[in-house]
Amino acid sequence: MTEHARFHEDIGAYLLGALGEGERRSFERHAETCDECREELERLRPAAEALPGSVEQLAPPPGLKARLMAEVKPRPQRPRPRLAWRPVLAAAAAAVLILVGATQLLDDEPRTVTATVDEAMPRAGGELEIEDESATLHLHDMPDLGERRVYQVWLQHDDRMVPARTFEIGAGGRGAVALPDVGEADGVYVTREASGGAQVPSEEPIVSVPL
8 A cells, every 4th residue: 555545544534533643743744745635634524523513412421431441451552453434424424414404304394473463453363384485374354355455465575575465355354375485584464455456565564474
């Protein structure tokens, strides 16, 4: 095995802190003059750095160190076996990605947010069901506005109120409005507007769902 190949196999061990002091210094001297090893170091470093934060850190039980040291017997030194560290790091990186993906899946689970309705409509209420980037607003006991007015949904983005959909209510004052893209919205609101809808709200929202 060439000297370069030996040092190249030590990249994973170096990143995981598994090299002895002398081996670590020798590797660092080699890496200062080897572009290939430096590039591999930078490629694998994010995976190695992510490992400590990807698992819960637990304190060892009292007395563990003493029990371990009592079991250790002096043994003659043998050459350190060279492990295939690159596959180890690759597997570790994949595990980190799986953990991150699982966390994101949990964050994307459907959730329901209760709507706040104007006090002038004490019987009315509703909720916003959110799944991924889409949502459905469900309302009940909303007053009938007649033929010349409609309810209109608005999506809040910072200080802007962006018009979404208009809707009418059915039996029991019930209405359901599908909103395909609320992922970036700061809130969902409802006003009463003239038939056909508006580009700017004409009143304060009568239904509010801050996100």
